[in-house]
Every structure is written in C-alpha cells, then in structure tokens.
Amino acid sequence: MQAEVKWVEGFKFLAESQSGHAMVMDGSGGKSAPSPMEMVLMAAGGCSSVDVVDGLKSASQNVTGCVAKLSSVRRDMAPKIFTQINIHFEVSGEQLDPAIVAKVAKDSLEKYCSVCLMLGEGVEMTHSWEII
16 A cells, blocks of 8 residues: 655645545644544544444444544644544444444454554554444
C-alpha cells in the first residue's frame, strides 16, 4: 500500500491514496479540513465498523445500521499522541443477538481491525456497544 501527501499552502496538505482517492488535511487544528489526528481517529472508526457489520452479517444477523462514536484522550504535551480511544458502536437491526453484537465488537478491536490493533500497541483501546 502506498500514498502521497502534497503540501498545498499554509498548513493544508492533499493526501492521495494508491487507489486514487484524495482528501485534504489541515495541520492547523482542523480549521478547513480534518487534521491528521482526526483522520487517524476516523480511520479507527471506519475499520472497526467494517468488522462489526461484516461479523454480524457473517453470523446471519439482520443488521441495518452501525454508527461508531469515537472519543479519545491525547497527551497535553508534544507529541500529542492518543493515550485512550473508546469506540461506542450503536447497532440497529431486527432481532439482533446481544451476545453476537458483543463478540463482533470485541473481536474487531482485539483480532481484526488493523488500525485499532496498530494503535493498541501504545494506546488504551476500549469499546462499548448498544442495540438501537
């Protein structure tokens, strides 16, 4: 996997993925676009959501929605790395089995989500879930 990040102006950068998709990043605290750290947080939510939805479908659960709400804590001093991240999954569907929802959410953070596993080496990663 490869990517390229080009400086545009000020603290704006254009990131382009190997698959040809582009996104602007704002290094001045997210004034005009997501900051790089916000993108890391969103990547964790996206990656883990894929696992949750796929896991529920694989378990023959009738999932109709999944929202990952992420909260984080960062160090006060530079480098301002994440020290804690929680992902709260709001899952909706018909007759979802709570035990299966709990298992796929846990498995995402502990076994499958590449972003969460990578972050988990230095960040306290936690999760919670509810069926809506």
